Amino acid sequence: MPAASVSVDNISSLLPDRIASPGVAGAAQTAPRKGAERAAVEGFPSRPADFAPFEGFLHLLARAIRQFHTYPPTSPLCTGAIAACHKALTSIEYRDRLALRVTPNDLIVEEVHVGAGTIVEDEIVRRLVRVRVAALDIDRTASPRDLSRTRWEPRW
Numbered sequence: 143m144p145a146a147s148v149s150v151d152n153i154s155s156l157l158p159d160r161i162a163s164p165g166v167a168g169a170a171q172t173a174p175r176k177g178a179e180r181a182a183v184e185g186f187p188s189r190p191a192d193f194a195p196f197e198g199f200l201h202l203l204a205r206a207i208r209q210f211h212t213y214p215p216t217s218p219l220c221t222g223a224i225a226a227c228h229k230a231l232t233s234i235e236y237r238d239r240l241a242l243r244v245t246p247n248d249l250i251v252e253e254v255h256v257g258a259g260t261i262v263e264d265e266i267v268r269r270l271v272r273v274r275v276a277a278l279d280i281d282r283t284a285s286p287r288d289l290s291r292t293r294w295e296p297r298w
Contacts, residue, residue, distance in 0.1 A: 189254055192236055197256060199230040199240075200249070204257075204265035206289065215290065228286045240280040244270045249278075 189197075206223035213219050234240070243250040248258035248267060257263050270278065 190252075193254065195230065195234045196237075196240065196251065199227065199234060200257060200262050200266065201260070202227040202230045203289070204261040207265045207269070208261065210290070220290070224286045224290045227289055228284075231280070231282060231284060231289070234282060238282050240282070242278040242280070244275055244278065246271055 202223070206220070206227045209217070209220045209223040240251070244267060245255075246267075247263060248255045249262065250256070257267060
């Protein structure tokens, strides 16, 4: 029986769930799962052109939450993640407050679904749903300390 062989050129096609993240020192992250393209589906509004900074902030916030659940709060990884998150929050110039609605799989901002199938769903949405939060307002003037206090774990 002939053995199946894979050419070297096709190895990248065998790993569709991993992509390189150019902004995180060569680290790899999980590719978006099914549902992440929800905004492109008919019936859902498309993202405004100036929506990228907000989405970037949510991804950095989710990364910071993951770092805080993995390392001690005084770790350089945690403080660096919070500093990057705060910088992204203060760079959002067109809003004073970020109003989010929470659904079981994503966040809704101005009728646009954000975060389904990404780290935002894994770290932010699931925690907020678990503690039964329906809406979240984040003020643009929040300090790094305020952002580091976002622990959404049930305590019962």
